[in-house]
Amino acid sequence: MRFYLFIIISVISVHFEAQVLDTSWRTIVARGEDAWFASKEAQVIADNVLLYQRDVGGWPKNIQMHKPLSQKEKETLKALKKRPEGCTTDNGATVQEMLFLSKVYRQVPRENYRIAFLKGLNYILEAQYDNGGWPQFYPLRKGYYSHITYNDDNMVNILKLLKEINDNSGYYSIRPSLPILNKTRKAFNKGIDCVLKTQYKQNGVLTAWCAQYDRQKLLPAGARSYELPSLSGKESAQIVLLLMSIEDPSDAVINAINHAVKWFEDVKITGIDVKLKRHQGRIVHKEVVVDKTALPLWARFMELDDNTPFFCDRDGIKRSSLAEIGDERRNGYAWYTREPQILLDEYPKWKMKILPAGEMQPKAHHNVVVSKDGTGDYSNIQEAINHTKAFPYDKVTIFVKNGIYYEKVKIHEWNSNIILIGESKEHTKIIYDDHFNKIALGRNSTFYTYTLMVEANNVVLKNLTIENSSGEVGQAVALSVISDQVAVINCNLLGHQDTLYTSGKGKQYYQDCYIEGTTDFIFGSATAYFENCRIHSKKDSYITAASTPRESRYGYVFNNCRLTADEGVAKVYLGRPWRIYAQTVFMNCELGAHILPAGWHNWSKSEAEKTAFYAEYKNYGQGSKPDARVSWSKQLSERESELFSKKAVLGNNKDNLKREWYENVL
Template sequence: MSYFTQQKTFKTLLFLFTFFYLPVCHCHVQAQILDHSWRHIVLEMDEDWYGSKDAQDIADYVLLYQKDIGGWYKNIAMQTPLSESEKDELKKSKSKSKGCTIDNGATYLEMLYLSKVYKHTKNEAYKIAFLKGVDYLLEAQYANGGWPQFYPLKEGYYTHITYNDGAMVHVMSLLKDLSQGSETLGITLDEATRAKTEMAFKKGISCILKTQYKQDSTLTGWCAQHDENTFLPAKARAYELPSLGGVDTAQIVLLLMSIDNPSDEVKRAVDAAVVWLEKTKITGLKEERYTTDDGKKEKRYIQDPGAKPLWARFMNLEDNTPFFCDRDGIKKASIMDIGRERRVGYAWYNSQPNKVLEAYPKWKKALKPTPKNSYNITVAQDGSGDYTHIQDAINNCKSFPYDRITIHIKKGKYLEKIHVYEWNPKITFIGEDKAETIISYNDYFKSINLGRNSTFHTATVLVEGNYTHIKNLTIENASGPVGQAIALSINANACIIENCNILGNQDTVYLTGEHHKLWFKNCLITGTTDFIFGNATALFTNCEIKSKSDSYITAASTEKHSEFGFVFQNCTLTATPNVHKVYLGRPWRYYAKTVFLDCNLGDHILPEGWHNWKKTEAESFGFYAEYNNTGPGAETKNRVNWSHQLSKKEAKTYTTKNILGINSETEWLQ
């Protein structure tokens, strides 16, 4: 008899049992259901079975249950045969996406199952549905890296970042395999989607690190759910209060320990969590289930010196003491103080953290030691260098060094937000290959969501250390045309950016500091609107400035007493196809100064050249000028009357010495 014939017979018998035999045979029926649970079918069948006709029939049901948005509802026995009318109803309800979730293994289990069946059958329908699931998971992720329990969002505690029952960990494990091109799933992604899954995983890790709870500044573990805005432990159901959880922490730590070449921040998180798990383990306690004299199921905990350690499901945030709750939400110190329904029907203790404690020594031993040469450091994603993450290398640099530190960065795409702190001056970053050594992140104004100044938190690379030198790298904000999104932000003095690609859209490069002086040499800078902006003095020599939309190149906010603002010398202004209406600049603040000398201006530059941003005061207070430019956009007869054409004598004042205060770059690179 085939599996499906058995299932149809089972449905018929279940109907009869419900009316005639349920009081007597209830336990037997439940046993049959558990024997054929959806989770068991996805995770525990023999590998060859997934290529069978029965497996494909179930996969076809999984396709029917998938909603147009790409996700699935929870708590559905996907293996249960469907009548024709039931199939028709599912087809009609495809657009009903509210209810799609990652809770209780939903979406994750369906995707995993489809991948297993596809691996054996190569049925494209299963792959297409799986890829829709990937798109759903990517869309459901918060900009801060977390996942809600339901997407589309469902009001209530369902919007919290959800670690409960491994929801987010399962999603991230799936994305991790996909981002690494793992063959275990049998499905590989195109490069663009693979890159998205890699970024989603990185942001997920960032979220996990931000939500790790601190007790008096000491890192501990995690809660089952965290507020999506504050990252603090949050309440779910009445008996699921803000707390720390052993099982949730264990699942997260096992995920962190699976990362190849983990960052220092990940290492610290794991170390702290292991210390906390050791501190909170309960020894000598064993769960015992039994039936009372009146036939009711019960459980109790008895002393047993040989029992494996256990951890409470809920621990107080202040002191880690376990607590228990009925549906009234009132904390109780003992499990025997709550009613039988909650006592028996809920897992209040768990032994899963033992897996962490068993794996931790081996994980710790495999970690790479700190490099011996602290002035000459190599970063390589494959583990062949001193560090695998650029930020880790920065974090381990000497503060305020007397000599220059050089960080060599091997080829690769580093999905990191980089911060060169004020106490990390005199660092040179040298990429192995400009085109293939890429620092990329995708924060933007709305994703940061910190109010009107969110723009300044979006930078992929933020430099605050004086005398920073960046060479042979690509720095990009990969968020796309979604508003303000900085690729490179510099709030430091005497920095040189050399032979780099700086890629973005609106607000690509932010340069700030009234007395800060910066030098860009032989760089490509791309963007749409105001993509070079700020109040620092900056010299651009032999750079390509590429406009990607009809808009404005510069938005200077030069300070009133600064002699120079943005100066472009021997630069080439280009544009992508279909871009024909670009202004050289406009004043972000009244005293803005921007000058182009000996540059080649493409035909995308408008005849009027400059725009006043509806600030008539800026026409007299600011200074916009040109000298000896060439190209179709250099014609000056129709320039706005408040701009200037420098004389030869005036142009001679625009020297490196006058603008930056140095004769050569070596004065800043010592």
């Protein structure tokens, strides 16, 4: 009886092993987690996986890891351990092996499986470029292998792995240490940032992604002879699905998804299908046929300028139809895909999921209307503010119709969550004319001269002109902000000396604003980020006078701004330190010829040359002369510039992609 039982068990075991060996490595890795991963067969395969892993942490691609190894083959693999050549994440390599080890480890928690998994994770972290992308091969290989690679879902596979680990979802049974988790979170965020930066703009409109990008210029790049720079109908779908998996997505992520979905809708192909003829499991003929009942298709490659599908043989010449290329490439490559349909099916559910977090577009209604002609709820702005609820839970919108409002306005500390929005920036004007000598309250009179003061947190000012009209009579503030999480969007801030006072230790965001003045016309201690603003000098003097507290991590950051001046103005400094720990950084800004070569002034405070932080990064224009700047200022490297991103300066969620306060400001 025992003999027959042994025979039965042996037959079952051999049959089962034969089933495993006859399938593909990808299929084995993808199978659902079950008791098989505790079996002897699984452990033998895991030992193979360990042998194939190189000391650098990665694995080669297209290896059937489950195939039995002879002793000679094992010795050869051991000898290759120290050679990193061929390690890659292409075609699922490294990520697949890590997943398999994780599944076996859950059943058989051996330390060598855990160590190999973590070595693989470290390999992936080491392979990431500073800009957030990943190459096909690491260590780097010459040619297209070093491009940032979305092809065959290379980056998506990596980012999915990092996301599962960061989310502690339990998908992977091996949990890294806290320091490594911090690295994986940073790597994921940088990766998503790279995804957003590389979304292709067609005539200024976001579309989809290309299969690979130049790692330095972030421009579309080709790979193999038949893989020319193009928009991808296949890889882009998986990128968008990844973005849709992010909880509480930022505005940038939402914007990327919405534009990509619209692009997929625009470029889908209907009325045709691809018919395949197989022989012994291989595709031997592929043909496009008319079929009005077929599900939509998307082309693998589309022209960058107009989305026209194209096809290419190994000669690298574009053709307009699949029939025009040879059998080898026609039958051996996936020229069409239906993957985007999964995305389009999921999109409505994703849209409903994010809607409760707040509408993505400005609401059409306004809580309170101010109008000079008496048709609103109030005829002046201050009255409207005074009648709003103190410390409201919800946003209170005060819509101000076009007109000149000659009044001194104060948004009190208890008037938080106010949105003060004008009908138009050019014609909704708040004007007052207090100045230092008019106030006459002693040495601190400047701080009483404001036209509009914001004391409350969580305030938005939009589509307004805020002006101190006293003229060139000394200190005269137009806008004073002394609170936290205040956004000023599409506003004109007009004055002469001390136009904008950014006070306190809070965070302030200025976008698409025009700010003009003469001397120190942007000054104060707050952390403030200026984006896409025009900074206009009206006389030879100083633009900024930061008084950044010693303990503050950031002061002023100007990004993608344009510095201009009145005619005849030719000697303007970027800044001087009102207090000796002043911090001011100009990045990617166009500097006019009025900016002095020295750039910065120490305000006759020699100690400030050691304590202040004045820096620039990739500025351009006639006023950008990095070699002529004062020796105590700094030109940032690309890595250093990342420390001054909007999220780094203003964000409160440094290690994730949740919506930040400045992304909820209309």
